[in-house]
Amino acid sequence: xxxxxxxxxxxxxxxAAADRFTSLAREAIASRGQFTVxxxxxxxxxxxxxLLTRDEFASNLDWTCIHIFFGDERHxxxxxxxxxxxxxxxxxxxxxxIPGENVHRIQGEIKPEQAAxxxxxTLVSFFASNQGSEISSVTLDLILLGMGTDGHTAxxxxxxSTTQERSCFVISHFVDKLQSWRxxxxxxxxxxxxxxxxxxSGKEKAQKLKQVLEGPYNPDALPSQSIKPNRxxxxxxxxxxxxxxxxxxxxxxxHHNNG
Numbered sequence: 710x711x712x713x714x715x716x717x718x719x720x721x722x723x724x725a726a727a728d729r730f731t732s733l734a735r736e737a738i739a740s741r742g743q744f745t746v747x748x749x750x751x752x753x754x755x756x757x758x759x760l761l762t763r764d765e766f767a768s769n770l771d772w773t774c775i776h777i778f779f780g781d782e783r784h785x786x787x788x789x790x791x792x793x794x795x796x797x798x799x800x801x802x803x804x805x806x807i808p809g810e811n812v813h814r815i816q817g818e819i820k821p822e823q824a825a826x827x828x829x830x831t832l833v834s835f836f837a838s839n840q841g842s843e844i845s846s847v848t849l850d851l852i853l854l855g856m857g858t859d860g861h862t863a864x865x866x867x868x869x870s871t872t873q874e875r876s877c878f879v880i881s882h883f884v885d886k887l888q889s890w891r892x893x894x895x896x897x898x899x900x901x902x903x904x905x906x907x908x909x910s911g912k913e914k915a916q917k918l919k920q921v922l923e924g925p926y927n928p929d930a931l932p933s934q935s936i937k938p939n940r941x942x943x944x945x946x947x948x949x950x951x952x953x954x955x956x957x958x959x960x961x962x963x964h965h966n967n968g
Contacts, residue, residue, distance in 0.1 A: 711943040713922070715952045719910045722948040723756035726908050727766050729944070730757070730851070733904055737850045738774045743839070747778040747852040747894065748801075749863065750793030753908050754853065758800035772807040778832070780852060780899075781864035782815035782824070784890035792817060821881035821890040828892065829879040847878050852894070852902045856909045860917045860931035863899070864891030872896060872928045872935040896928075896935040903941045907933070912950040919954040 716722040730746070737744040748754060760766055779793055787794045794814045802812060813831055816824045832847045854862045865871045866884050874880055874895040881892045899905060909918060921933045922945070928935035936943065947955075 711922075711945055713945045713947065713952075713955075713957055715947045715949060715955075715957075717949050719753075719756065719948045719950075722908065722910055722946055723760055726757045726853075726906065726946055727760040729906060729946075730761065730853075731766050731769050733851050734770055734775060738771055743774045743776060745776045745778065745849045745851070747780045747849050747902075748793075748797055749780045749853050749855050749908075750782075750796060751855045751857075753855045753910050755796070755800050757853075757908065758797065761801060762804035767805060770805075772805050773811070775807065776811045776813065776835070777802075777807070778813045778849065779815050780854060781891055781893035782817040783864075784817055784821050784824075784892070786818040787814065789817075815879075815892050817892065821883075821892055824892045825877075825879045825881040829877065832878050832898070846901050847898055849898075849902045851904045851906065852899050854899070854905065854907045854933075854936065856907055856914060856918065856921065856933050858914055858917055859886075860921050860933050862907070862933040862936060864893035865896065865932040865935065866891075867930050867932060872932050896932075899936055900938050901941075902938060905936060905938050905941060905943050907936075907943075907945045909945065909951045910948040912953060914951045915954045918947070918951055923956060 714725065716725055734744040782793050783791050785792050789795060794817070813835070815828045836847050856862050859867065861867065866886070871880065871882060875897055877895055878898040879892065880895055881890060883890050921931050926934055
């Protein structure tokens, strides 16, 4: 069962996400000595990243024990304005003390099919070495996701080829509506995470969010519905504008003085 939390503003939403990120990281590091997280692209995560660089959060995070992965990437080089890696670098990586080997980016500059193969190998090798054996699953501690105005998440767009993938950890595919290639974690990978958190803000997403959370189950048309963790937790963190059409909003508003 997904948990839904609604915050008055985009700023209080970002603070809640930063609090949750910090809490999960500290728990994982205390328990196992490391924390693995996949970050998303788009505009919404920027506020979160900027908060994580502030001393109130950064002082509670041991970045040497944190490994950063990526949920998806565009078919562009890492210095391109549309690169998810570049956005994360500018808003987070350039402002924290994290070892370079702890950042595992998708190679958007090479052929998408090869980028997907190599990123899957990166994931499998990393988790196999940490578990000391060959593995058939990848279990990230946390995957952060956004949701587009069309109901997509990561680079999982409408269409059975992406939402029904059951064997690959990473795929590449051509997005017709955008006329561009994407490389993305699959629902198979995302649903294997210990914690999955959607962060959604803005009134332009309100109607589609209502369909995703309260409408009929149709993940081929609404890929965000395909995210249903096998054993992990699923949380939706929303601002009031994004949640404005939900039937749960009146009973679920989280009040914060810093909003």
